[in-house]
Amino acid sequence: MLTLECPYCGVMAEETELSPGGEAHLKRFGPGSSDEEFEAYMFARKNPKGVHFERWRHAYGCGKWFLAARCTATLEVFGTYPAQVSAPPQDLQDKIKAKRPDWKGFK
Ligand SMILES: [Zn+2]
Numbered sequence: 001m002l003t004l005e006c007p008y009c010g011v012m013a014e015e016t017e018l019s020p021g022g023e024a025h026l027k028r029f030g031p032g033s034s035d036e037e038f039e040a041y042m043f044a045r046k047n048p049k050g051v052h053f054e055r056w057r058h059a060y061g062c063g064k065w066f067l068a069a070r071c072t073a074t075l076e077v078f079g080t081y082p083a084q085v086s087a088p089p090q091d092l093q094d095k096i097k098a099k100r101p102d103w104k105g106f107k
Contacts, residue, residue: 006058007066007080013058021055024067025087025106049073051096051103053088056080069096 002015011017023045029037046052052072057065067085069078069092078099079092088106096103 002070002075002077004056004066004068004070004077005080006061006064007082008064009058009062011058011061013061017058017060019057019059021057021065024053024055024083051078051100053106055083071100 002018003012004015004018005012026041029041033041050071050073052070054068054070055065056068057063065083066080067083067088068080069088070076071078076099078096079089081089081092093106097105
């Protein structure tokens with residue numbers, strides 16, 4: 001079972017306490033963008049086998065959204081962090097790179 005630590009209340013929440021929110025760090029395109037950019041924002045999602053950044057909500061806890069970095073193949077959780085950032089914290093990226101030297105980094 002997937003267990004994630006909520007970065008707001010510190011609870012180690014089991015998957016049943018959480019609601020998934022899809023891919024994290026989507027770049028939003030609005031008025032003035034091209035059709036291709038808007039289509040990619042609306043519909044295109046990554047589906048990697050390996051390191052993935054996701055949105056989760058502590059639905060049966062504090063109710064706040066947070067982000068998590070985990071491996072989709074092994075369910076290893078690298079870390080969680082507040083949702084109000086545009087990129088994963090550098091220390092988390094360094095931790096992932098140390099554990100997964102083949103990881104190409106956050107794009
Ligand atoms: Zn919480």
